[in-house]
Amino acid sequence: MWTQIFALIVKELLAVLKDRRSRFVLIGPPLIQLLVFGYAATFDLDHVPIAVYDQDRSAAARDLVARFSGSRAFQVVATLDNGARINSLIDSRKVAMVLSIDRRFTRDLLRHRPAPVQVIIDGRNSNTALLILGYAGSIITDFSTAWSASHGGPPLPAVLEMRARYNPELSSRWFIVPGIVAVLTQVVVLLVVGLSVAREREAGTFDQLLVTPMRQIDILLGKGLPGLLIGVIEASVTILAAVLWFHVPLRGSLGALYLGLILFVASVTGIGLMVSSLATTQQQALLGAFLFMVPTIILSNFATPIANMPPLLQDLTQANPLRHILAIVRGVFLEGAGFGSLWPHLWPMAIIAIVSLAAAGWLFRRRV
């Protein structure tokens, strides 16, 4: 029996790897995507174009502007002589922010009255708007406290002393790159498994497989195990790239990480086989793969936090294997987590794997 399954596994792997285009699709894009997305997916502001409208033209105002142009987050691309162009610059997306320093700025500073500075921000991208607001706020506060200290203002009663655990620089790349590892693994496994049965059914070779002495469970294993194998190898390669290329620290237990990965790939394999056996054409299988893939990525904490979702949706994410593997991958990478603290994510995934594989087996028998 095992020799038959083994033969089917070899055949499946050959079917995927023998075709030059299909082989390329499995190896090339995930690595290219890890690289491109690793650099692209960042929430850190870097050289965001801004304009300055300085009506005060004093030394204090110049100092404030210098703090903006000296910051990595901003790049001053325009200096305005009058307020007329403020809105049109923002509307046309030439700049994301305009810093407008009021005519009374120095006068009010010297009189110890609140000196007005306006920041006008493009709200079309709300997250960028919030980040710009935060960055600009801290630059202005730094200026403010420095000015107060050098001009005999009252001492600050207290300062904020920020420290971030696990990710002291608050680099969003450290958060996103391990996430991409998990997302790409899911995509690849779905690619391999999701269309495989539908393809054979469409080509008519599935019927031939059924008249062989193999049992349905053997066929299922033969279809599922290659996906598991390719998924774990693919994940290992991307993990290596994350560590060696992006220098994301890998601090926790590799054993827990791999147990998590195997459970995760098994879950996705089960779901892929379900999609594959429900679909009669490859187009349906493709639709099924997308209907699974897109929501799982959105509801996974990959780029958008689960904590902000409505409670019902938050409960629903418990059934999402990607959500759990993301917690595990990030836990192991950044927080140095081991089996103990990852247990709350390991057991739900084991249940998802068992349920999805069993459901795939059941559907398999029903649809034959």
Place this chain on the structure above:
Amino acid sequence: MNASLIRLGGLLRKEFLQILRDPSALAIAFLLPAVLLFIFGYGVTLDAHDVPLALVIDHADATTASVAGALAHSPYFRISRPPDIEAAETALTDHRIDGIIWLRSDFARRALSGRTASIGVILNGTDANSARLVEGYLQQTWATWLAAWGARRGQPSPVPVLVQSRVRFNPAVSSRDNLVPGLIAVIMTLTGALLTALVMAREWERGTLEALMVTRVTIREILIAKLVPYFVLGMGGMAASVVMAVTLFHVPFRGTIPVLVVTSALFLLASLGMGLVISSLARNQFVAGQIAIITTFLPAFILSGFIFDIDSMPAAIRVVTHVVAARYFVSILQTEFLAGDIRAVILPNAVALAVMAAIFLGVARLSARKRLD
């Protein structure tokens, strides 16, 4: 000409029948956008509110109470009060809270004697974006507290500059208002490419394209017949998404319908064209499906400026974003929904979409012709 029209009519009829008989194409056009927009619209938000934080006060008095009061009044935080810093650290490790604010025992003494006390903040930095937003909110709260501190003692504020912020188009900085239009672009990328990715490959695989080629039907007629029904479906899906965005999620629409229709049509032609190119290059559905999965969703999600700011990406990556059609459409939709018909944004992006559509359709035409040999 007349004969050509009749042939085209026949082909169109065949394509429409094929769509109606396998409902998965209808599902891709209408079900996929509706389901995704629904989940996205409710599930995706980047705003932080009710962030669980722990406040640890080593020695409680009137000064620390004023800090506690300022924090409690912030809508962004949900403050808990663990007994000591060890308990708070454990809660942070277990992910029960996202951060700790720690007022040490000498806080009031230093603050009152003019020797600047420190408010210790420890955040979980794993999710750097959320941590940064929390940092910003804390800074606001701190600045408010400082101003109140100065006012109460009759002193000028220790932070003399008053920041007045104005966020254009989205004064409440609601992330849903900008994410929903972006999502429509991402979803339409999927729909557009998925609809056509398999159609040519399917005919190749089944050998029916060769059968068509021995008839008098020209390759151009075949491509037009493939394009028209899916264009109609795609525009239907687009209309459904816009209606959902406005009625269900109450996203404002400040542009005009004709501009929206024209730009959507250009975008859809580019997406469908991309699907056709994938389809005729891959020649078999399996590979076409794989390429469609890889080249549509994740690039549209990450490289379109829908979530991640394109200006902050490294220069090389910014160049790559120019080949992602969704990039132009995200910009158009965000502007159409939130700002209105702003020529300076709409026009260049629409031209870029038109160029992409022309290139993809041209390549599809050329690669289909080559196979005739």
